[in-house]
Amino acid sequence: MLYNNEDEFLKILASKISKLNPKQPSKNDWADFELAYRKHKNKKWLLIIWFGLLTISCIFLIYLMYYPKVSTEKSIGNNHVKITPQNKATISNDSKKMILNAVNESQNSNQKIIKNNNVSESKNKSKQNDRLNNTLHEKKPVNANLQMEELDKFNSNNQVAKYNNSLQNTIDSRKPKSFLLSDPINKNIIITKLTVNSIDSIKMYSLGATTKSSPIATYFELGLCIQNNNFTQLDYPSDQFFKGVGLNAGMRLQNNWSFNLGLNVMYLNQVKINKFSFQTEEHQIDRIDTTIKYNTNYNRLMMQFDTVMSYKNVNHESSSVFKNNILFISIPLQARYHIGNDKHSIYGSFGVTGTLIYQLQSLEKNVGLANENSQTTNDYTFLFAPTIGLGFQQIIYKDWAFHLASNYSNYLNSNLNQSNTFQFQTGIKYNF
Amino acid sequence: MKDFTEQEIILGCVKEDSRFQRLLFDKYYSKMFAICIRFSKNEDEAKDILQEGFIKAFEGIKRFKSESSLNTWLSRIMVNHAIDYLKARNKNMFSSMSENALLIPDSSGLDEELANDLSPEEAMNLLQQLPDGYRTIVNLYAFEGLSHKQISENLGISEGTSKSQLSKARTFLKKLVNNLNTYVV
Numbered sequence: 001m002l003y004n005n006e007d008e009f010l011k012i013l014a015s016k017i018s019k020l021n022p023k024q025p026s027k028n029d030w031a032d033f034e035l036a037y038r039k040h041k042n043k044k045w046l047l048i049i050w051f052g053l054l055t056i057s058c059i060f061l062i063y064l065m066y067y068p069k070v071s072t073e074k075s076i077g078n079n080h081v082k083i084t085p086q087n088k089a090t091i092s093n094d095s096k097k098m099i100l101n102a103v104n105e106s107q108n109s110n111q112k113i114i115k116n117n118n119v120s121e122s123k124n125k126s127k128q129n130d131r132l133n134n135t136l137h138e139k140k141p142v143n144a145n146l147q148m149e150e151l152d153k154f155n156s157n158n159q160v161a162k163y164n165n166s167l168q169n170t171i172d173s174r175k176p177k178s179f180l181l182s183d184p185i186n187k188n189i190i191i192t193k194l195t196v197n198s199i200d201s202i203k204m205y206s207l208g209a210t211t212k213s214s215p216i217a218t219y220f221e222l223g224l225c226i227q228n229n230n231f232t233q234l235d236y237p238s239d240q241f242f243k244g245v246g247l248n249a250g251m252r253l254q255n256n257w258s259f260n261l262g263l264n265v266m267y268l269n270q271v272k273i274n275k276f277s278f279q280t281e282e283h284q285i286d287r288i289d290t291t292i293k294y295n296t297n298y299n300r301l302m303m304q305f306d307t308v309m310s311y312k313n314v315n316h317e318s319s320s321v322f323k324n325n326i327l328f329i330s331i332p333l334q335a336r337y338h339i340g341n342d343k344h345s346i347y348g349s350f351g352v353t354g355t356l357i358y359q360l361q362s363l364e365k366n367v368g369l370a371n372e373n374s375q376t377t378n379d380y381t382f383l384f385a386p387t388i389g390l391g392f393q394q395i396i397y398k399d400w401a402f403h404l405a406s407n408y409s410n411y412l413n414s415n416l417n418q419s420n421t422f423q424f425q426t427g428i429k430y431n432f
Numbered sequence: 433m434k435d436f437t438e439q440e441i442i443l444g445c446v447k448e449d450s451r452f453q454r455l456l457f458d459k460y461y462s463k464m465f466a467i468c469i470r471f472s473k474n475e476d477e478a479k480d481i482l483q484e485g486f487i488k489a490f491e492g493i494k495r496f497k498s499e500s501s502l503n504t505w506l507s508r509i510m511v512n513h514a515i516d517y518l519k520a521r522n523k524n525m526f527s528s529m530s531e532n533a534l535l536i537p538d539s540s541g542l543d544e545e546l547a548n549d550l551s552p553e554e555a556m557n558l559l560q561q562l563p564d565g566y567r568t569i570v571n572l573y574a575f576e577g578l579s580h581k582q583i584s585e586n587l588g589i590s591e592g593t594s595k596s597q598l599s600k601a602r603t604f605l606k607k608l609v610n611n612l613n614t615y616v617v
Contacts, residue, residue, distance in 0.1 A: 009602060010574040012547040016555035017470065017575075022462035029461065029479075030454055036483045037490070 042399065050222060057245045219258075221248040221403055223427015227266055227328070231357070231411075231419045242266035242328050246425060256339070260349070262332045264423070272322040282312040320365045327358040330423075332387055332407065349389040353409050357381040385409040385421070393429060401429040438502055445493045453490055456502075463503065464510050470571050471514035473560050485513040511576060515587065518564045525565040526589050526597070546609050558608050566601035573598055 227242040244266025252258040289306040334351030359379040391405035409421040436444070436455060444452025464485065468478040489509050496505055519525055550558070559567060572578045572586065573594075580594040587594070 007574070007602070009547055009606065010570065013550075013555050013559065013605065014574045016547070016550055016552050017559060018552075020466070020552040020556060023465045023469075025458050025461035030457060032479070033457060033483050033486060034450070037487055040487050 053222065053245075219250055219252060219429065221262075221427055221429050222246075223403060223425055223429075225264055225266065225423055225425040227264075227421060227423040229328075229419065229421045237270070240268060240270070242268045242326070244328070246427075250336075252338075256337055258336045258338065258347075260332070260334045260336055260351075262330075262334075264328075264330045264332070264425075266328040266330075268324075268326045268328070270322075270324040270326075272324070273319060274322070275317070275319040280314045282314060284310050284312065286310050320363060323360075323362045323364075325360045328355070329358075330355045330409075330421075334387065334389065336391065344394040345392070347391045347393075349387075349391060349405075349407070351387050353385050353387040353407075355381075355383045355385065355409075355411070357383070383411045385411040403427050403429045439498075442493060442496065442502065445490060448490075457486060460503065460506050464506055467507060467510045468514060469556070470559060470575060471511070471518065471568065473564075481510070481514050481517050484517070485510040488513055511572075515568060518568060522564050525563075525568070526587060526593070550609070550612075554612065558605060558612070561608055562601060562604060566597065566604055569594060569597050570601050570605075 223246060225244055225246045227244070229242065244264055246262060246264035248260055248262040250258050250260035286308045289308070291304040291306065293302045293304065294300070295302055330353050332351055332353040334349040336347040336349040338345040338347040340346055357380070359381075360376070361379075362374065362376040364374045387407050387409040389405055389407035391403070393401050393403045395401045403426065405425040407421075407423040407425070409423070411419040411421065436452070441452050441456050441459070445456055461482075465478060465482055468481040468485065469475065472478040472481055485506075489506055492509070496502070547555075559570065562570065568587070569583060572583045573580075578586065580591045580598070583589075583594045584591040589597075
């Protein structure tokens with residue numbers, strides 16, 4: 001025994017204590033230690049798993065927020081339809097028909113124009129000569145740019161703007177539309193066909209979690225959750241689901257009641273591309289051969305004009321990208337009543353849910369080949385709603401349990417409209 | 433069961449073999465419990481400190497190098513963990529000591545020989561009645577043989593504080609001893 005000699009009192013005390021009979025270990029001591037050691041190891045692994053999941057979730061959410069990928073991209077133009085295998089499944093039969101109609105119309109239109117050209121050149125030469133005379137009289141070159149400006153103006157002022165204003169307009173715009181923008185006879189630039197079609201490309205990324213509880217004392221739940229809303233103001237397809245990560249923590253009382261506080265973070269990412277492509281065909285007069293002949297049979301002097309024309313196809317594209325990112329954060333505070341035992345129980349719950357909805361919408365327009373204005377809007381919405389739910393939990397291995405829950409919330413927004421949220425959660429639970 | 437050498441037990445614990453862990457646990461239980469009970473207020477608290485100390489030891493045994501004996505290494509873990517345990521329970525353990533000391537009347541002049549009449553159990557009981565901060569400093573000074581400088585470094589307090597706190601702890605103990613003998617008489 002070590003002690004300082006200078007302090008006699010403490011020396012005596014230390015000496016006395018050192019004479020105490022040492023306590024010998026019992027079987028229970030080892031059993032208690034083994035149990036504590038096992039729980040410590042489990043806690044360590046749980047922490048590692050939890051932080052791992054949290055890290056992965058954060059990385060994934062950041063990825064979704066900053067790198068939204070466009071799932072489909074289609075171009076419909078003159079005789080040109082491109083559908084990639086990735087997005088093929090998302091195209092409905094109606095859309096396919098529309099695409100085919102657009103192609104057929106485009107082909108028919110081209111054939112008519114070719115036919116018209118042949119007729120003009122072979123049978124109606126006199127009329128053509130008149131027109132050529134008029135053209136020569138104007139002494140102006142063919143001005144393609146002027147026509148493009150008209151087209152762009154038309155596109156930006158009318159059609160594209162309508163497409164981009166709302167989702168509903170976009171849906172309507174799925175119908176192929178054709179425009180004959182100029183008279184192929186009177187002007188030398190022939191806009192053969194403008195086909196407009198849009199195909200929605202909606203891709204949703206999701207990651208979710210729910211929180212869980214333990215049967216006795218405090219508990220912690222971690223899981224996945226998926227949710228469907230009918231918030232009209234959120235402006236997203238109703239068949240899309242929010243998915244996210246959630247955490248719950250709570251306290252189970254000695255009776256059948258438990259109190260639960262949760263945090264659910266869910267996300268929906270939507271990218272919509274409206275792409276229009278069309279083709280113009282330019283007819284250009286390269287030269288006019290003039291032949292003067294003297295017909296001896298009739299003693300007439302005759303003059304003949306032959307024209308040499310070239311054709312040029314010009315492709316045009318117009319597109320808009322609509323991005324809709326919605327972050328849905330809900331904090332439920334619930335009381336649960338359990339029926340069952342420690343191994344498996346069913347519970348009903350009621351409480352309130354506070355919700356923050358953040359919506360970031362951006363619209364980028366690219367009309368013609370030039371970038372046009374982009375619009376970005378931010379919306380924050382705070383809501384409270386009563387929530388009821390049903391849940392189930394089953395011990396599957398030692399302290400681990402499987403957890404299943406569903407929650408229904410009824411929101412009343414500022415416009416006095418009711419919105420409903422149905423949330424489904426599942427995950428793994430650990431009892432500390 | 434076959435007798436294993438200390439080195440074999442250590443290797444077994446490194447491999448997390450529960451048989452060797454139990455051998456080590458049983459072998460050093462008494463000595464380590466004696467340390468833990470001195471730092472704690474009662475037996476339950478001592479068991480908690482002991483369990484957590486052994487968990488730390490099993491997790492850190494890979495880093496054990498035979499520069500010191502296993503007994504010394506384990507004792508150091510137990511002492512350090514006991515200090516951490518008490519600090520976690522009472523974060524103002526040392527700052528609140530001076531206030532407690534003010535409540536103790538000056539006991540100078542009390543007969544120190546009264547301590548000789550104490551039984552080992554009574555002596556332990558008195559030690560456990562000390563506030564956490566006093567008990568920690570008495571343990572480090574009188575039982576672990578640390579100097580005031582080493583105590584100040586271990587606990588993160590000044591050397592002067594260590595001296596004054598030990599003096600107050602001593603006064604506290606003498607008062608307790610005196611009271612005990614008064615009741616006996």
